[in-house]
Amino acid sequence: SQLADLRALAGDSSQNIGGVPGIGEVTARRLLSQYNSLTELFDSLEQLPAKWRNPLSENRDDAFEYLSRSTIRCDLPLDINWDECLFKGFPVQMTKRIFEQINLGGAETFLRTMGKDVAVEAPCAIPEEALYGQAALEALEKVRTSNQDAAFVWFHDGEKKDWGLSVCLKGGQPFYVDLSSWHTEVAPGLEAPSQEDIWQILKPIFSDAQRIKYVVGVHEIMKNGAEMNNVRDVLLFSALLDINVWEHSIEAICARYGFAIYDRNLILGLNHESFASIPLRGRICWSARVADVLINLGECMYAEIEKRKLDALYRDVEIPLAKLGWNLNNLGVDCDKELTQKIVDLIDSKLEEIKSDFFAEAEVEEFDLDSEEALSHYLFNHLALLVPTRPKNGSILNAEMLKSLQEQNPIVEKIRCYCELSEFKRTFVQEFMIEGHTDVKVGGHLFNLALVSERRLQILGRVSTRGLTELLEHMMAVIDNLACASVRRPLAKAMDDFLRPKGASRLIYIRFPAMCLRFLAYIAKDKVLSEALESGRDVEMELLKKVFGEDLDKIISVRYLFVNMLLFYFSPAWLARRLSLEGEEGLQKAKAYLDKFERTLGEDYPASWDFILRNQAKATAMEEISTFAGRSCRFVEAGSRNYSIRENGERFARAFPVEGGCADIMRLALVKIFETFGTEVSAGSCKNMIIVHAPKGKEADIAEQCRQLCLEAAAEVPLKVEYRIH
Known part of the structure; x- marks a missing residue:
């Protein structure tokens, strides 16, 4: 009976019921358990704390509109003429007009290919038998x-x-x-x-x-x-x-x-x-x-x-990259297997530490934390936590579910830390490092821009790897997103040491220092930022010092990642988790950091900040946004009435021109390296660097040639390129 009230407060996945900003699923359930209905809740606003009272009072009309949309009416008379319900062909033009009116821009491609008002698919003559x-x-x-x-x-x-x-x-x-x-x-x-x-x-x-x-x-x-x-x-x-x-x-x-x-x-x-x-x-x-x-x-x-004038890009970059991707298949490197046990010991000691802390705080009889059934019994029976949506893959628990349960009870964070680290050990350490399987990687096409940022960092299941560099990227991405912050740095260092080649090959790590900032300065025509970078100033560190103060030591090792995330994504939840800031107070502190970064960037480099905001506005207006090489798309999510969907769309729109442009340069650099050296070396991309797998004895010459090729790929963009031989 409260479902419509719940959806009116918390919203749902559609664009029609946005919910009240700042009121999530858990908070909405808590309020309705106390006030029974939306009407009673608004009658009692003065009794609520300001963090709930303010967004509710500001969005009162929207909330009742969402309540109306969420309510199923069964008492309306329907006069149906069944003859009018007969299918008379697909009304393409009428549907297109309706979609345009409600800003469903994603349907444009589908309607364009439907033809005229009636589109009939010709039947396929299926072969009766196979040929031998x-x-x-x-x-x-x-x-x-x-x-x-x-x-x-x-x-x-x-x-x-x-x-x-x-x-x-x-x-x-x-x-x-x-x-x-x-x-x-x-x-x-x-x-x-x-x-x-x-x-x-x-x-x-x-x-x-x-x-x-x-x-x-x-x-x-x-x-x-x-x-x-x-x-x-x-x-x-x-x-x-x-x-x-x-x-x-x-x-x-x-x-x-x-x-x-x-x-x-x-x-x-x-x-x-x-x-x-x-x-x-x-x-x-x-x-x-x-x-x-x-x-x-x-x-x-x-x-x-x-x-869209992408034919040259397809011919000159995508097809050569596909060839390069095939060369990366089954690319091996003689890793230092002696380090495997050290990594196992590091993970096992951390798992035991998390386990001990959990049972000491939980005050329950010990059970198997690796058992989904035992964990779900503890969470949903013993703690009586509200059950969120069940994962679509059929499992009992997943990362998103544990993250949402963590909001209801902070002890779930320890369970999440344990599960993520245990999964990392099972997937990467046991299957890849010990047993030698190479069937784990981030999903999708090689360097597909649909997988930038958070999308790229998701574990999408066990599929065949395209070689060492993608496996390395996936491992480092997972490590960087582990909920257990204290294990990230030592584990990343241990993994880097493990992937140090022995024998007749070397890895050349080609880096692009401050790549996003340099590209942003170029594309935004920001002379102030360009001059600061060209003078040798560490702009990344300057920005972070102004914003984070005493928390700076928590992000030093991945500062380029923080600058990129702050520039484009502005997710308080991500920042709070990355800095181990807990609860509502931690979330507010993260928001304060983000606000300070925005003000600092706007004051120090206004041209760059204006460029970012212009792209966000273009996305909201359903205009196309393009990258350096001409890849373009509309971020229809940015026009959604749902707050979380709209926020995600705006974040990706902010990132797309710069991150996409950087990816364009790296892709072209990879093609140039591949065409120059052929089968003599294999190269792949990992975060903000290119990794080249080269024969021993030639690594110095190859590294310098690769650096020059990367500069050629950047063309007029004033990037800086460095390398180290691993």
Whole structure:
């Protein structure tokens, strides 16, 4: 009965019910448990402390409007004419007008591809059977001798093993080559052609500069050593065109551009014991449908690429980076395994310390802190904490849930510290360092700007790594975000030592000191900041000293990160956690620090601060924001009526031109390094530096050449480049 009142106060995930700023879920529940309804709460405002009374009184009208929107009415008469409910085609133009009126700008791409008022998807002719042996080779040979554009869709498992290949010529029907015999025993007559025979036909196709080839990822092409000319990858298109979108699966891309394909799981089914147990018909249906729409989808996306003048960026940067990404696959380094036990001892001692402190404070009989079931019993039964939304991945607890529970009872912080550190040990130390697995990394495309800042720092599950540098980036990102602040610095140092190569290779760490500040000074035309940086002044330290005072020692080791976060993200909760400031008092202190930073930047470097605010205003007005290389997007979240959604949109909009521009320079630098040295070195990006994996004996010359190439990539941007050999 109080659900509508709760949503009116706390808001929900939609843009229609924003809630009262400053009143979260926990506070709203607490107030309603005491005052029963929104009306009674507002009748008793004078009894509330100022921190709740003020935002409530200032947003009274909005709160009752949200209450009205949250209330389900069952007493309204409905006069329904069922004939009017018949489907008569999709009203594209009318829907577009409605979306424009309510600022749903993200629907523009979808509507643009829907065509006229009625858009009907042509049925796909699914192959009745798979092709094997000589018949498969003959079908592929016809594709090779044709001059038509073609689409190629590999059906592979989580380990990137190929189980099938669907091919479709423009204007033709798809066919499916079953490759199951490469990985499992099959009945006589169902053997696939050998991998060598298939790629002897495919390599000339992919190297042909006159024909257009559409693919979903370039992994298979790279894996088999084929040269790529005029290959159009819809995954790279998606990363360029839809920067602020999280989901880049082929199903999500098709949905965004108005092409209907079924979700992979709907066709294949779920809960198969092994990949080989998926019915052949399911594999054919899914991959053939994708191949059938891939050419039209690719043409639609490439037209948008040309419209936004991103075709040169795709050709000259993204495709070479894809090749570089493949070179990073399985890149090994002879690590100092003797340090493994020291890292284990460091983590174990900290886990034991957290565990002892927890049980001493909790005053309960000891239980297994590594057991989700035991933990949930303690949290929800013993402490009787309010249960937030259950994680979508099916687990009982996750980081976000523990963070929200921490607001209800501070003892949860110790549980969170223990769980995060234990997960780090299990994932990185046990599986990577001891057992040698390299299947953990941050998700998404290599250097995809959709994964900057906090999005990049999330643990997105166990997927195949693209090499040492991404694994290092993920490890250091997780360490830097551990709730247990006291373990961050020694653990980061131990990990850095562990990744020191032994034997015939060296790591060259190429750094860009004060990169974001230097780029900001350039793009904002801030002469004062430029002169301060060029004079050799440590502007980062100057800003931090003015703001943090006695807390400066807590952030010295990651000062560039703090400057970047303060410049663009301004999250009091993040800063409070990073400085180990607890409770409401700690949050207010963090807000005071952020306000002081804003005032300091505005006073010392007004041109830069004005530039940041202009981009925030552009995002709110739904205008496009662009990076150095021309990547652009609209941050529709910045126009949301929901406070938290709008805040996130504004934060990403502030960061995008500068962080995105820095990423553009680093990407171009990587391409230049790759094209200069080829297979002699492998390079990758990690936070504000580039790591080059070079042969011993040549590291000094390679390091200096790499420094010059980075300066060339920066062009007129006055960046500073340094390196050290590790």
